[in-house]
Amino acid sequence: MPPPFLGAVSVADLTPAGAVAVTLDTDALEESLRNRLLKSGVVVAPAATDGRAATETTAPTRTVRLRAEVALDGAEVPGKALARVAVRMQLDTRPSDAPGAIDEQLAAEGEKTYVVAKGGSAAATRALQQQVFATLADRVAGDLLDGTLAGLKLRNASPASIHAALTADAGELREEAIRLAGQRQLHEEVPRLLDLLTNDDEATRDAALGALITMKEPRAVPVLTKSRSLRDRREMRKIIEAISLLGGEEALDYLSFVAATHDDDEIRAQAAEARQRLLRRLDAGH
Numbered sequence: 001m002p003p004p005f006l007g008a009v010s011v012a013d014l015t016p017a018g019a020v021a022v023t024l025d026t027d028a029l030e031e032s033l034r035n036r037l038l039k040s041g042v043v044v045a046p047a048a049t050d051g052r053a054a055t056e057t058t059a060p061t062r063t064v065r066l067r068a069e070v071a072l073d074g075a076e077v078p079g080k081a082l083a084r085v086a087v088r089m090q091l092d093t094r095p096s097d098a099p100g101a102i103d104e105q106l107a108a109e110g111e112k113t114y115v116v117a118k119g120g121s122a123a124a125t126r127a128l129q130q131q132v133f134a135t136l137a138d139r140v141a142g143d144l145l146d147g148t149l150a151g152l153k154l155r156n157a158s159p160a161s162i163h164a165a166l167t168a169d170a171g172e173l174r175e176e177a178i179r180l181a182g183q184r185q186l187h188e189e190v191p192r193l194l195d196l197l198t199n200d201d202e203a204t205r206d207a208a209l210g211a212l213i214t215m216k217e218p219r220a221v222p223v224l225t226k227s228r229s230l231r232d233r234r235e236m237r238k239i240i241e242a243i244s245l246l247g248g249e250e251a252l253d254y255l256s257f258v259a260a261t262h263d264d265d266e267i268r269a270q271a272a273e274a275r276q277r278l279l280r281r282l283d284a285g286h
Contacts, residue, residue: 004063006043006063007063007065008065010068013071013072014070015072022126022129029068029137033066033142040150043064061098062098064094068088074129080114084109085110085136087108104152109140114132166192174204178193178211182211182215187215193211193212194220197212206238221250221254240255240267256275
């Protein structure tokens with residue numbers, strides 16, 4: 001399926017009156033975001049019959065539009081200042097029910113400290129502030145959009161590309177690759193997903209667990225039973241539910257053990273209920 005056309009890209013400056021002494025160049029930020037969209041390959045720029053870039057009304061079929069809202073804020077003490085930028089975006093497809101439609105709501109914030117020269121002119125200070133805020137807004141908005149576009153490209157990527165993202169150091173792209181490995185039933189990635197169950201990052205652990213549950217992978221059970229202390233109540237609640245969904249004799253044994261021996265009444269009750277649910281599913285399957 002060919003990529004959709006790029007439609008309208010708009011940036012609204014929602015900076016409260018008097019918050020900062022600079023004005024956001026929305027035209028420049030719109031152009032930067034438009035270029036990032038086109039460079040990603042997620043969308044293409046249509047051309048009208050007269051050679052001009054087509055607008056959203058002239059582009060046929062699927063069109064992706066981006067609407068961004070940016071707010072600036074800052075603080076200043078003698079010799080030093082802080083710039084803050086908050087960005088919200090809506091990236092969506094028209095019509096909304098088109099194949100492969102996008103509907104992403106995004107938000108991010110960023111800040112930067114900078115030095116204000118003592119004794120400098122008001123014009124020089126204003127020019128410095130303008131540059132700092134413009135650069136920060138472009139970085140925050142650009143990084144937010146780039147990460148989302150990378151995830152969108154990954155949804156249609158080859159198993160090799162998903163594997164490459166899975167083996168990356170960290171980040172939202174790896175989490176998206178984990179989710180896709182489960183969704184696409186990429187069983188060759190199970191060893192990597194099992195390793196990620198013991199990752200230091202909770203979001204990564206949870207994503208790997210979700211993928212393995214989607215794949216109904218029983219090899220996750222022994223890893224889960226050994227990866228977290230029985231005294232970690234927060235993790236225990238997640239593990240009990242996951243093990244009951246994965247099933248198997250080892251899952252039953254573990255749930256029975258926790259229901260009988262754990263020192264927390266709530267954890268024992270949750271394990272007992274999960275064991276009963278698993279038994280009912282096993283009986284229904286026979």
